[in-house]
Amino acid sequence: MSDTERAFLQTFMAQRVLTNLEAKTCLEKLRRIEKESFEITDEDTNIEKVIVSVNKSIDEFGLTIVKSRDETQPDLFHYSLVNKLGNEMSQSATTLSANELDFFKILLDQMFTGRQHKPDKDQFWIPFSGLLECSQIQGRRYEEKRNEGQFTVDEDGRKVASVYQKPLKVSEYKALIEKLRQESWIIFQGSDDSRRILPSPRLLAELRPYLTERYSQPAAEEPANGHNYLRNCVACRSIFTRGKQCSTPGCPTRLHISCEDAFYRQHQSNTCPACNSDLKDSAITV
Amino acid sequence: MPKSKRREDDSNDDRDRDYNHTTTVSPSPEPMKPSDTDSGIDAAELDRMANQLVRMALFGELTRTTIKKANIYKTIISDSIAANMKLKTYRNVFVMAQKKLRSIFGMELIPLPPKEFPEDLSINTTHLATTRSNRSKRPKRQKTESGEGQDEDDVGDVYMLRNTLPLEYRQVVAENRSVDEQEFYGQAFIICSIILLHPKGYMERSDLSRYLIPLGIDLPMFDTLISKLTSHSYVVQQSNNDPGRAIQKRRQYYSLGPRAKVEFGDNQGFKEICSKILGETFNPKISTQIDSRLKAVKMLHSPVASNQISDVGVGIDNLEDVEVGSGDD
Ligand SMILES: [Zn+2]
Ligand SMILES: [Zn+2]
Numbered sequence: 001m002s003d004t005e006r007a008f009l010q011t012f013m014a015q016r017v018l019t020n021l022e023a024k025t026c027l028e029k030l031r032r033i034e035k036e037s038f039e040i041t042d043e044d045t046n047i048e049k050v051i052v053s054v055n056k057s058i059d060e061f062g063l064t065i066v067k068s069r070d071e072t073q074p075d076l077f078h079y080s081l082v083n084k085l086g087n088e089m090s091q092s093a094t095t096l097s098a099n100e101l102d103f104f105k106i107l108l109d110q111m112f113t114g115r116q117h118k119p120d121k122d123q124f125w126i127p128f129s130g131l132l133e134c135s136q137i138q139g140r141r142y143e144e145k146r147n148e149g150q151f152t153v154d155e156d157g158r159k160v161a162s163v164y165q166k167p168l169k170v171s172e173y174k175a176l177i178e179k180l181r182q183e184s185w186i187i188f189q190g191s192d193d194s195r196r197i198l199p200s201p202r203l204l205a206e207l208r209p210y211l212t213e214r215y216s217q218p219a220a221e222e223p224a225n226g227h228n229y230l231r232n233c234v235a236c237r238s239i240f241t242r243g244k245q246c247s248t249p250g251c252p253t254r255l256h257i258s259c260e261d262a263f264y265r266q267h268q269s270n271t272c273p274a275c276n277s278d279l280k281d282s283a284i285t286v
Numbered sequence: 287m288p289k290s291k292r293r294e295d296d297s298n299d300d301r302d303r304d305y306n307h308t309t310t311v312s313p314s315p316e317p318m319k320p321s322d323t324d325s326g327i328d329a330a331e332l333d334r335m336a337n338q339l340v341r342m343a344l345f346g347e348l349t350r351t352t353i354k355k356a357n358i359y360k361t362i363i364s365d366s367i368a369a370n371m372k373l374k375t376y377r378n379v380f381v382m383a384q385k386k387l388r389s390i391f392g393m394e395l396i397p398l399p400p401k402e403f404p405e406d407l408s409i410n411t412t413h414l415a416t417t418r419s420n421r422s423k424r425p426k427r428q429k430t431e432s433g434e435g436q437d438e439d440d441v442g443d444v445y446m447l448r449n450t451l452p453l454e455y456r457q458v459v460a461e462n463r464s465v466d467e468q469e470f471y472g473q474a475f476i477i478c479s480i481i482l483l484h485p486k487g488y489m490e491r492s493d494l495s496r497y498l499i500p501l502g503i504d505l506p507m508f509d510t511l512i513s514k515l516t517s518h519s520y521v522v523q524q525s526n527n528d529p530g531r532a533i534q535k536r537r538q539y540y541s542l543g544p545r546a547k548v549e550f551g552d553n554q555g556f557k558e559i560c561s562k563i564l565g566e567t568f569n570p571k572i573s574t575q576i577d578s579r580l581k582a583v584k585m586l587h588s589p590v591a592s593n594q595i596s597d598v599g600v601g602i603d604n605l606e607d608v609e610v611g612s613g614d615d
Contacts, residue, residue, distance in 0.1 A: 006392030
């Protein structure tokens with residue numbers, strides 16, 4: 001590993017996710033320092049090559065940098081430093097306390113299976129106001145556990161929940177949401193009252209095992225209304241949260257906007273591979 | 287841990303005392319290297335523990351959490367290792383992890399400098415000599431000229447990560463931090479500089495907060511910021527809780543914390559940023575002043591060895607004298 005590669009890796013440690021453009025800019029700056037010159041070649045800024053080399057070195061620590069295509073913009077890529085031992089969420093979200101992690105899991109449940117998903121229209125974002133519901137769910141679970149008597153008594157004779165996490169206060173969950181955004185787990189879209197919370201490229205890359213295990217069902221077990229579960233894009237096979245949904249009720253086909261053109265070309269047709277209805281013009285954009 | 291279980295199951299097996307046989311019961315899928323004859327612990331097992339320590343150090347740094355030796359013992363040093371081999375194993379693991387951190391991540395574990403308050407502090411500090419006594423049991427640091435990797439594992443029982451990359455590379459990494467992170471780091475730097483350049487080396491709360499008003503940091507913001515800085519060891523808070531005083535009359539004092547000394551203790555970087563802030567008013571006289579202030583708080587790294595381990599135990603020699611850390615973590 002050279003100083004350039006170490007600094008490139010450190011940038012990922014600090015940032016978690018870089019777009020292809022950010023990664024290239026960073027690498028250019030580092031190469032100029034390394035070569036003590038402004039003259040650098042295309043070979044010098046070959047991101048993929050540096051990442052292959054870095055990945056070889058960090059593999060033994062259960063870390064790797066993965067590349068994912070943006071769900072909507074065809075030329076935009078995200079490089080995420082991923083904790084491969086992240087199938088247990090606590091292994092990845094190491095900066096969160098136990099009740100923060102609990103809230104984060106509820107937030108994910110809401111995003112991926114909440115009632116904003118309509119039978120004919122997926123919706124993987126939740127409005128800011130949806131946080132209140134997450135908080136209520138956390139509070140309700142806590143109360144249920146309390147009623148079930150899953151408590152221990154501390155030295156002062158007070159009842160303390162032994163199993164369930166204390167619900168976050170409003171100020172606490174607001175701070176948590178900000179932290180999750182800073183750590184690139186979620187992204188915000190829109191402003192003020194209409195702000196939305198969306199899953200981020202890091203979330204989809206790093207927590208893929210968790211999300212798949214928790215939210216996707218084998219086709220045979222899908223419920224009749226079949227709308228609540230996580231699906232992959234028919235073209236790139238990665239998790240779908242934004243793009244086109246086949247307009248046939250219950251049809252499982254999802255296609256990223258950024259994968260669309262290539263898919264039609266390769267498939268030599270604009271139709272849904274599952275039900276043959278037209279995708280290009282009549283699919284629903286979600 | 288499957289390994290320790292197996293060992294328990296084998297406990298009536300006479301091979302159990304022969305540690306070379308750990309290779310035969312280890313479920314590791316890796317092809318085994320010959321045992322490390324020095325420690326008697328299998329090399330692959332040492333490597334696994336070293337990698338775990340590297341992960342622990344890296345993830346701890348994300349939250350600016352220090353790493354305690356006791357915690358390394360508890361979570362990394364495998365239970366299957368005999369008690370009398372644990373210290374040796376710990377040392378080997380530490381040295382291996384340190385090598386990996388330096389060569390792959392451009393970081394290194396260094397002992398956390400002590401939380402100390404300037405000695406001329408005029409407030410009554412005797413009652414503050416709290417729970418640091420365990421630290422004084424530590425062997426004194428030996429200063430050597432070469433400083434290359436000597437007795438790192440004996441130096442301290444609390445560690446943090448330090449960047450070993452050359453300054454210009456570090457700056458590129460810093461530029462890529464998130465806006466919030468850059469803002470926090472900038473504020474931390476400014477507050478630490480103000481404290482550092484103050485003649486006494488520590489400051490009273492209202493004095494310090496007054497300096498920050500022009501920067502748009504009001505009192506509530508100051509309180510949030512200072513508690514974050516305290517929890518991340520950038521500053522050390524000391525209160526004058528003279529029993530004779532009413533609670534509301536007690537004063538809070540702030541001096542530089544261990545993390546500030548490590549992160550901003552690089553003389554070159556510090557001066558560079560000061561010259562940027564001061565612009566044309568930065569001159570050799572100010573430069574000399576900064577040098578002497580840095581020396582006074584024992585932050586100045588010797589220029590010949592700025593990358594060596596020998597210069598990081600700043601102030602550790604004075605440990606026994608100072609012992610005034612408040613609220614030890
Ligand atoms: Zn796709
Ligand atoms: Zn269809």
